[in-house]
Amino acid sequence: MAEYEAVIGLEVHVELATTTKLFCGCPNEFGSEPNTNVCPICLGLPGSLPVLNRRVVEYALRLGEAMHFDVPSESIFHRKNYFYPDMPKDYQVSQYDHPICVEGWMEIDGTRIRIERAHMEEDTGKTQHIGGGGRIHDASHSLVDYNRAGVPLMEIVSHPDIRSAEQARAYVSELRGVLQAIGVSDVKMEEGSMRVDANVSIRPVGTGELGTKVEVKNMNSLRSLGRAIDYEIARQIAAVESGDRIVQETRGWDEAAGVSQGMRSKEGSNDYRYFPEPDLVPVAPSDEMRAEARAAVPELPAAHRTRLVAEWGVADQDARVLVDNPALAAYADQAMAVGAPGKDVANWCTGEILGFLNESGLSPEVLPLAPDGLAELIGLVADGTLSRSLAKDVLDECLREPKRPKQVVAERGLAQVSDEAELAAIVDEVLVANGDAVEEYRVGDEKVRGKKRGFIFGQVMRATDRKANAAMVNQLLDERLS
Amino acid sequence: MTARAIADAVRVGERSARSVVDEHLAAIEAREPELHAFNLVMGDSARATADAVDAAVARGEDPGPLAGVPVALKDNLCTRGVPTTCSSRILEGWEPPYTATVVQRVLDAGGIPIGKTNLDEFAMGSSTENSAFGATRNPHDPSRVPGGSSGGSAAAVAAGFAPLALGSDTGGSIRQPAALCGVVGVKPTYGRVSRYGLIAFASSLDQIGPFAGTVDDAALLLETIWGHDPLDSTSIGSPPAPLGDVPDVSGLRIGIVEELTDVDGIQPEVRAAVERAAAGLESAGAHVERVKVPSCVYGLSAYYLIAPAEASSNLARYDGVRYGLRVDGADVAEMNAKTRAAGFGAEVKRRIMLGTYALSAGYYDAYYGQAQKVRTVIIRDFARAYESFDVLLSPTAPTTAFELGAKTEDPLAMYLSDVCTIPTNLAGHAAITVPFGTGAFDLPVGVQVLAPALGEPDMFRVARAIEGLAP
Numbered sequence: 037m038a039e040y041e042a043v044i045g046l047e048v049h050v051e052l053a054t055t056t057k058l059f060c061g062c063p064n065e066f067g068s069e070p071n072t073n074v075c076p077i078c079l080g081l082p083g084s085l086p087v088l089n090r091r092v093v094e095y096a097l098r099l100g101e102a103m104h105f106d107v108p109s110e111s112i113f114h115r116k117n118y119f120y121p122d123m124p125k126d127y128q129v130s131q132y133d134h135p136i137c138v139e140g141w142m143e144i145d146g147t148r149i150r151i152e153r154a155h156m157e158e159d160t161g162k163t164q165h166i167g168g169g170g171r172i173h174d175a176s177h178s179l180v181d182y183n184r185a186g187v188p189l190m191e192i193v194s195h196p197d198i199r200s201a202e203q204a205r206a207y208v209s210e211l212r213g214v215l216q217a218i219g220v221s222d223v224k225m226e227e228g229s230m231r232v233d234a235n236v237s238i239r240p241v242g243t244g245e246l247g248t249k250v251e252v253k254n255m256n257s258l259r260s261l262g263r264a265i266d267y268e269i270a271r272q273i274a275a276v277e278s279g280d281r282i283v284q285e286t287r288g289w290d291e292a293a294g295v296s297q298g299m300r301s302k303e304g305s306n307d308y309r310y311f312p313e314p315d316l317v318p319v320a321p322s323d324e325m326r327a328e329a330r331a332a333v334p335e336l337p338a339a340h341r342t343r344l345v346a347e348w349g350v351a352d353q354d355a356r357v358l359v360d361n362p363a364l365a366a367y368a369d370q371a372m373a374v375g376a377p378g379k380d381v382a383n384w385c386t387g388e389i390l391g392f393l394n395e396s397g398l399s400p401e402v403l404p405l406a407p408d409g410l411a412e413l414i415g416l417v418a419d420g421t422l423s424r425s426l427a428k429d430v431l432d433e434c435l436r437e438p439k440r441p442k443q444v445v446a447e448r449g450l451a452q453v454s455d456e457a458e459l460a461a462i463v464d465e466v467l468v469a470n471g472d473a474v475e476e477y478r479v480g481d482e483k484v485r486g487k488k489r490g491f492i493f494g495q496v497m498r499a500t501d502r503k504a505n506a507a508m509v510n511q512l513l514d515e516r517l518s
Numbered sequence: 519m520t521a522r523a524i525a526d527a528v529r530v531g532e533r534s535a536r537s538v539v540d541e542h543l544a545a546i547e548a549r550e551p552e553l554h555a556f557n558l559v560m561g562d563s564a565r566a567t568a569d570a571v572d573a574a575v576a577r578g579e580d581p582g583p584l585a586g587v588p589v590a591l592k593d594n595l596c597t598r599g600v601p602t603t604c605s606s607r608i609l610e611g612w613e614p615p616y617t618a619t620v621v622q623r624v625l626d627a628g629g630i631p632i633g634k635t636n637l638d639e640f641a642m643g644s645s646t647e648n649s650a651f652g653a654t655r656n657p658h659d660p661s662r663v664p665g666g667s668s669g670g671s672a673a674a675v676a677a678g679f680a681p682l683a684l685g686s687d688t689g690g691s692i693r694q695p696a697a698l699c700g701v702v703g704v705k706p707t708y709g710r711v712s713r714y715g716l717i718a719f720a721s722s723l724d725q726i727g728p729f730a731g732t733v734d735d736a737a738l739l740l741e742t743i744w745g746h747d748p749l750d751s752t753s754i755g756s757p758p759a760p761l762g763d764v765p766d767v768s769g770l771r772i773g774i775v776e777e778l779t780d781v782d783g784i785q786p787e788v789r790a791a792v793e794r795a796a797a798g799l800e801s802a803g804a805h806v807e808r809v810k811v812p813s814c815v816y817g818l819s820a821y822y823l824i825a826p827a828e829a830s831s832n833l834a835r836y837d838g839v840r841y842g843l844r845v846d847g848a849d850v851a852e853m854n855a856k857t858r859a860a861g862f863g864a865e866v867k868r869r870i871m872l873g874t875y876a877l878s879a880g881y882y883d884a885y886y887g888q889a890q891k892v893r894t895v896i897i898r899d900f901a902r903a904y905e906s907f908d909v910l911l912s913p914t915a916p917t918t919a920f921e922l923g924a925k926t927e928d929p930l931a932m933y934l935s936d937v938c939t940i941p942t943n944l945a946g947h948a949a950i951t952v953p954f955g956t957g958a959f960d961l962p963v964g965v966q967v968l969a970p971a972l973g974e975p976d977m978f979r980v981a982r983a984i985e986g987l988a989p
Binding site: 076079080081082083084085086087088115117119121124125126127178180307309310311314315316317 | 594595596602604609612614615616618713714715716717718720721722748749750751752827828830831834835837839840841850851854874877878879882886
């Protein structure tokens, strides 16, 4: 059996988080009453004309800067002509052979993925089919909501440089991080503000040419993207192995069933009859706009991870988790900035704090515990005031109520017992009270000794309401049990 | 009475706007049944607007330079709450929820919209016979066409229904009917007048402009409507230079465009009028010479690829989903098809098919792409001519008004009516037609003055001079 490799290119549509739509002043808002965010322009009423939203160009320039694109001196809009009820003009204003961003790249785990282009275009409305279980063929009628019509999109098209589902996921994840960092989109796949289509083909390892590609659509999460691609690769290999030819088609991914199905092709292949949009002038960003865009690009995820690892000693995995949560990363950055060791900050942030955020649905900015409060907590552990275990309790309280860690320690009398004489007395009491365990420890093998030692340690902590300085307890036990 | 004289009188309270409107409504009542210049006469709203103008004058306010002047509006200009049809069944009954920029500017200047004028459906035609609501007739001879597509606006001014009218000119749709009806018509520089609210035919060629009885009145209306509009991205940002009021042409260099004057089928009287106007301008101190603009001869062919291509896309939205006519079908595609089959007339369908074909995969380069190249060459040839000349001269239309039905069976013969006007649209330049005597059957003849982009001031000087020279 031949070895195959997958050749994957991704087309990502991202809704830009502008205040208003691409060509009119209507609000760009998700979830409004149907057909309330509309005007003569986004409804394509006769006689209306588009005017390009400057902010969209700014966002495109930021994207260009962040992803190493060339931004030619001029780009132009084209009309993509086809009939569809949720498209008010029956053409989509998009960019065709002169897009705003050309030939960029992103590095994914050391591999450079080339990106062919990124262009601006308008979104369509949404059609809802009534009756017949919501499927168009059985519906009695359909309703169209034009609130989304004219919402600005960027379409980002990679070269077929991706070789696995895992790499595809990493690419989309990194892209999402970049878009979030430069502040141009909410990038929520589940809400449809980021939509990913995959072009997948296979070829025997070692051959250069491209196989027949199949487009897979309808993946609404990173997980479903990975599953859909793996499924498609397996499907194509099975087909080729059994002597079938791959048919160029578009397939829809069914997440619940875990399979994809060929989508009914519209009569014949579409001829979109692209031609330059005469109602708009060429987009020619000024040097000032370009400079502003450059200045507006903050530290990007890759650089951020590198910095956390190199400068703050944060573990690779923690750095990734932090950077994937930009608000949390900013929180951690602030804690480090006031002097807390990066490793400890990362531990707390990716552990207890992230857990609390996920559970509560809150964002780090609104936590009662400010970043310098976390730094204070870390300091209390470092100077021996709190055991790690008690520190968790203190943190838990500080995440729910506006109290400083030192205040909680004082209120609850939690300060760690570090007085050697006091601890020695307690340890001795515990040893006496647990003579059996001590005996078993002395005669036991390595495994038994570890177990008994842990038990005795636990008893000491229990006797001190967990306030005992763990390091000192260990030292005292070492002396007495040897 | 000119529009300027009416406005002057109304502004100082010598005449009431209401009396002006009533007088024009009476003229409409008398002859409109015979001519059918209007799709809709806005009698009540015109009277109400006039009363508001009079009230403003009574309060000591100045209603503006068009105070009390009735203005007829081509029925492809959106008027909030007033039906706007493009003379098409597909838009019958549709009331726009917004007002075109030019109409708003007329209102803001104290002008009074008096009705929506008939046109060839979606401005596609040269005789106003392609209207779904019946043809308009030429006031000089009702057996003849007024030209088109803005035939209703031209006829309205010629018949005294309104001193001023607005039209749109994509390949000659203001100038050709103005010439055939014996009035002044202006196609301004592309981008000089906002297209916001003009229902598009061919967006890269469409331009709104004035009709008037005199060159001065045309200037008055143009100066009211032009200037930058943030709602139209193609509208020119720089403020327009004033048009002035002098007919002085001494020292101006004027070229007679050979390719537009020696066209096939030109009536001798038409050519004679251009030569006579040229001779007059020369005696008034201008330098006049013949000039070649060779690529002009390809203008018609290029135009009939570019305009239909853009139209095929602009008219896609009339699909029965959101507004206008809907003819139900078994599914959306059938509903679209039935609606469009029932709603569009033959000429509109012909151009949608032409344009769709010209843009299709495999044909784009040969048709649309090639036509755009021709357009570039025409612009270059004109630029060369304007190195030696300030303005150019030509006939406006090859013939005087023809009889109804004379060309309806032969689209190509009809298309040739615009052979002299099309190059200006392709170049994005300005042109004006001025009545200059009569030709065959004692019908009006127009002489066209062409100017480069933003060349309106020189163009109007020459137009005023020609008006003074006219027999």
